[in-house]
Ligand SMILES: Cc1cc2nc3c(=O)[nH]c(=O)nc-3n(C[C@H](O)[C@H](O)[C@H](O)COP(=O)(O)OP(=O)(O)OC[C@H]3O[C@@H](n4cnc5c(N)ncnc54)[C@H](O)[C@@H]3O)c2cc1C
């Protein structure tokens with residue numbers, strides 16, 4: 001079980017959280033003019049990286065708030081958690097890399 | 100050498116010292132007609148059918164580690180075809196028909212045992228969903244029946260219908276032609292058959308990059324140097340996103356750890372497969388006597404081939420409610436595999452944005468049962484450079500066309 005440091009409540013058991021997958025996916029602003037392929041990219045296509053990953057969690061059995069984490073998908077070590085709207089500690093290019 | 104009673108006798112006389120190697124360890128050639136990346140059951144079956152059905156023998160299977168060491172050697176070996184939608188029913192039923200003759204076809208005992216697969220219902224909604232699926236199966240010519248609680252008990256006397264009060268059993272679907280098979284034997288049997296027809300099986304040879312010119316595949320980079328091929332099939336299950344990334348495109352996949360565990364061996368106690376979607380638990384007994392138990396996936400993306408303890412705890416708690424007599428059993432081993440799940444719980448088979456590069460992935464938690472069918476349609480797809488009719492609905496393009504094949508009821512939890 002992971003120990004996840006909620007930026008609002010502090011470290012809690014993973015069983016208090018739900019997973020939200022890839023973070024920092026912005027809803028497109030020109031949705032009316034998007035092609036089917038662009039919609040597929042927004043809705044379905046994901047990084048799914050082996051290595052560092054910027055992902056979302058929600059503290060559903062605690063404060064109920066969504067936040068982001070950077071986690072290594074091989075070791076499952078959580079490198080950082082940060083509030084929504086805050087800058088990610090790694091860039092999109094560093095995703096999939098190793099520590 | 101053909102395996103037979105006679106060959107067994109002859110090798111007994113020489114104290115089993117002269118059995119031939121099943122497949123060799125050739126050095127990679129500079130070029131092949133087709134390269135298959137990934138030596139799991141699906142990749143090996145593809146190579147086998149390329150050679151046996153399509154006369155394409157100049158083929159290499161490149162495996163990162165040892166063949167069958169991925170999900171093929173980690174799964175709970177449940178085989179069935181009772182999927183909801185027509186597209187899936189046809190594909191999985193094609194596979195099941197191939198299973199029924201596989202040991203003869205390969206001259207290798209894959210220990211396919213049609214002992215029957217039951218999917219339990221624990222509430223009224225489960226009952227309705229299950230009846231709907233049973234009816235859909237029957238319309239597709241797949242053997243499938245609905246059992247009421249009493250019939251469940253008759254089919255599997257070990258089960259406690261009260262489910263400890265928490266998981267009462269209200270009925271089940273039953274596919275009598277479903278069952279289990281020996282996972283390693285499937286990989287080895289296909290490897291032997293392919294190698295006999297000239298296919299090179301190259302182990303310890305991870306693919307590290309693709310050579311792509313003008314949008315078309317020219318070859319791959321590997322730990323054993325570059326290898327050329329104008330047609331490449333990528334069948335790497337849990338590593339599909341990683342390889343797609345190397346080739347410059349993205350997939351709609353999520354990789355998660357899925358766990359299984361086996362108990363100490365005991366006398367025969369349960370002679371069918373029992374699965375329960377609602378409680379994320381399924382169980383059968385191996386020929387060695389071990390209870391083979393499958394757990395759920397972890398919630399998060401992961402490439403670590405292990406899952407978390409609280410998942411197996413939940414599964415075992417449910418098993419103990421349904422089979423109280425197993426409470427004092429000791430578990431011997433637990434392990435995890437990385438399953439590549441698609442948003443619609445169906446696989447991806449066919450072309451990629453790179454010309455000549457074909458993909459077969461997304462089988463997620465339930466692709467073992469499809470191994471022969473997957474190899475069959477994928478070999479045909481690569482040989483003829485167009486999707487096999489049964490594979491066509493499973494193209495990557497369904498995520499932009501919107502034609503998803505939602506199989507969460509049949510495959511989301513059950514495997
Ligand atoms: C615990 C568990 C239980 C399961 N239970 C069932 C079940 O009961 N019934 C069922 O139908 N399915 C089940 N499944 C799913 C099933 O195991 C898979 O869908 C199926 O085995 C996939 O086969 P494959 O040949 O595509 O993949 P794999 O056997 O994983 O083969 C892929 C191969 O690609 C290799 N590879 C990866 N990267 C590279 C690279 N860069 N270069 C070269 N090679 C590479 C890997 O080493 C691996 O050997 C289960 C899975 C797990 C983990």
Ligand SMILES: [Zn+2]
Nearest residue numbers: 006009059063
């Ligand atoms: Zn919180």
